Amino acid sequence: MRYLSTRGDATPRAFCDILLEGLAPDGGLYLPAQYPRVDAATLARWRGLPYAELAFEILSLYIDDIPPADLRRLLQATYTEQVFGRPQITPLVRLPDGLLVEQLSNGPTLAFKDMAMQLLGALFEYELARRGEHLNILGATSGDTGSAAEHAMRGRRGISVFMLSPHGRMSPFQQAQMFSLPDANIHNLAVQGVFDDCQDIVKAVSADLDFKRRWRIGTVNSINWARLLAQVVYYFAGYFQATKSGDERVSFAVPTGNFGNICAGHIARTMGLPIERLLLATNENDVLDEFFRTGHYRPRATTETHETSSPSMDISKASNFERFVFDLLGRDAARTRVLFADAIARDGGFSLAPEEFARIPAWGLVSGRSTHADRLKTIRQTWQDGGVMIDPHTADAVKVAHELRRPGETMVVLETALPAKFAATIAEALGPGAPPPPRPPALEGIERLPRRFSVLPADVVRVKDYIERHGQHG
Numbered sequence: 001m002r003y004l005s006t007r008g009d010a011t012p013r014a015f016c017d018i019l020l021e022g023l024a025p026d027g028g029l030y031l032p033a034q035y036p037r038v039d040a041a042t043l044a045r046w047r048g049l050p051y052a053e054l055a056f057e058i059l060s061l062y063i064d065d066i067p068p069a070d071l072r073r074l075l076q077a078t079y080t081e082q083v084f085g086r087p088q089i090t091p092l093v094r095l096p097d098g099l100l101v102e103q104l105s106n107g108p109t110l111a112f113k114d115m116a117m118q119l120l121g122a123l124f125e126y127e128l129a130r131r132g133e134h135l136n137i138l139g140a141t142s143g144d145t146g147s148a149a150e151h152a153m154r155g156r157r158g159i160s161v162f163m164l165s166p167h168g169r170m171s172p173f174q175q176a177q178m179f180s181l182p183d184a185n186i187h188n189l190a191v192q193g194v195f196d197d198c199q200d201i202v203k204a205v206s207a208d209l210d211f212k213r214r215w216r217i218g219t220v221n222s223i224n225w226a227r228l229l230a231q232v233v234y235y236f237a238g239y240f241q242a243t244k245s246g247d248e249r250v251s252f253a254v255p256t257g258n259f260g261n262i263c264a265g266h267i268a269r270t271m272g273l274p275i276e277r278l279l280l281a282t283n284e285n286d287v288l289d290e291f292f293r294t295g296h297y298r299p300r301a302t303t304e305t306h307e308t309s310s311p312s313m314d315i316s317k318a319s320n321f322e323r324f325v326f327d328l329l330g331r332d333a334a335r336t337r338v339l340f341a342d343a344i345a346r347d348g349g350f351s352l353a354p355e356e357f358a359r360i361p362a363w364g365l366v367s368g369r370s371t372h373a374d375r376l377k378t379i380r381q382t383w384q385d386g387g388v389m390i391d392p393h394t395a396d397a398v399k400v401a402h403e404l405r406r407p408g409e410t411m412v413v414l415e416t417a418l419p420a421k422f423a424a425t426i427a428e429a430l431g432p433g434a435p436p437p438p439r440p441p442a443l444e445g446i447e448r449l450p451r452r453f454s455v456l457p458a459d460v461v462r463v464k465d466y467i468e469r470h471g472q473h474g
């Protein structure tokens with residue numbers, strides 16, 4: 001399998017060539033040159049495979065530059081009951097209203113980002129060892145991504161992590177999840193500023209190409225192809241659990257921010273998994289809902305982004321969205337470049353031509369949005385009806401699933417976090433007298449553990465200086 005860029009750079013690259021990369025050199029995103037097709041006989045053969053074996057079958061279609069025995073070993077070490085808390089890794093539970101919830105949040109940081117990030121850690125360590133290189137991962141976080149990245153990279157050879165977060169602005173639980181890690185290769189930099197300051201510093205450091213090369217600075221953000229590929233697997237795993245035979249079709253409802261999760265669903269569907277529809281759910285930050293209703297894409301500025309009670313979806317520029325549009329446009333890289341490079345820079349957005357917009361239904365994508373009041377109501381209803389507690393992000397998708405579901409449609413809602421991470425919103429939804437959301441035993445009392453972090457001013461020079469003192473040369 002070779003990879004190309006959505007903006008036309010067709011230099012043939014293998015999986016490991018793009019594994020450690022972010023954007024393609026032309027500013028586009030990497031995609032496989034074609035999607036492997038899975039036929040009915042293959043689907044039947046995969047049904048019933050353990051999760052790690054299923055992952056091996058799917059990833060083998062996309063990766064031909066890691067020996068199969070090595071890939072299988074990495075996957076078997078990643079998707080274990082020990083790490084993900086359940087033998088099925090992503091079990092389904094049925095709600096009284098008939099919706100199925102696929103649990104993706106039983107990993108170490110209680111959010112679905114662990115599903116991809118844990119594998120990324122294993123793949124990075126493997127590839128860096130093979131090359132004899134060291135990578136200094138630099139990131140900014142306001143919560144979920146940073147902790148998932150640190151838990152995936154902790155203790156790994158050849159990798160250091162420098163994670164910037166806004167000092168004093170994360171929840172005590174989120175701080176504890178990151179700051180309590182004792183591993184020497186994990187560096188928490190608490191920046192005296194807001195999340196945007198952290199992100200600006202990461203951008204400024206990465207824009208210094210000489211520094212970036214000298215210190216082999218890398219990222220683990222959501223445009224990374226390997227993260228997307230890891231996420232394709234749980235659509236298959238969810239499908240097999242929801243059906244008895246490959247003749248049945250299933251729809252998925254997906255809480256969406258950067259369009260990473262649902263893009264993996266789009267890829268699974270294009271491969272031939274019998275997915276009827278993909279329901280995209282946004283919160284009040286509804287740029288994508290607007291696009292799927294109107295064909296107008298207008299990314300917003302950070303100042304126009306609402307702070308909501310499903311904070312991991314507070315995104316106004318969906319970084320993976322270009323991948324879907326590239327496929328929608330028949331993989332026309334020139335047209336993709338016009339829309340994403342030229343029109344966004346010039347006009348702040350773009351509108352599809354009517355005949356382009358008319359193609360969307362064939363890809364199965366529909367959308368809806370949810371508000372704070374909707375989330376509270378959905379969390380309360382789900383709790384009262386069946387004694388199931390769901391987190392605010394999952395609630396956004398349950399709300400949209402209720403709204404758009406057709407009679408007889410099998411609907412799987414992807415759970416993206418556990419309610420324990422968002423106890424305040426759960427308490428607001430359920431009112432006094434309701435129990436607090438349960439926390440896995442391993443995380444009881446983590447707020448009391450010793451913390452390791454360094455406070456730094458919001459200053460690029462000081463952050464570079466920190467990396468020079470604590471990083472390792474590539």
Ligand SMILES: *Cc1c(COP(=O)(O)O)cnc(C)c1O
Pocket residue numbers: 111112113144145222255256257258259260261262312313393416417
């Ligand atoms: C990251 C995240 C999302 C959004 O996923 P995307 O892949 O960015 O669309 C939704 N819910 C939670 C809890 C998350 O951490």
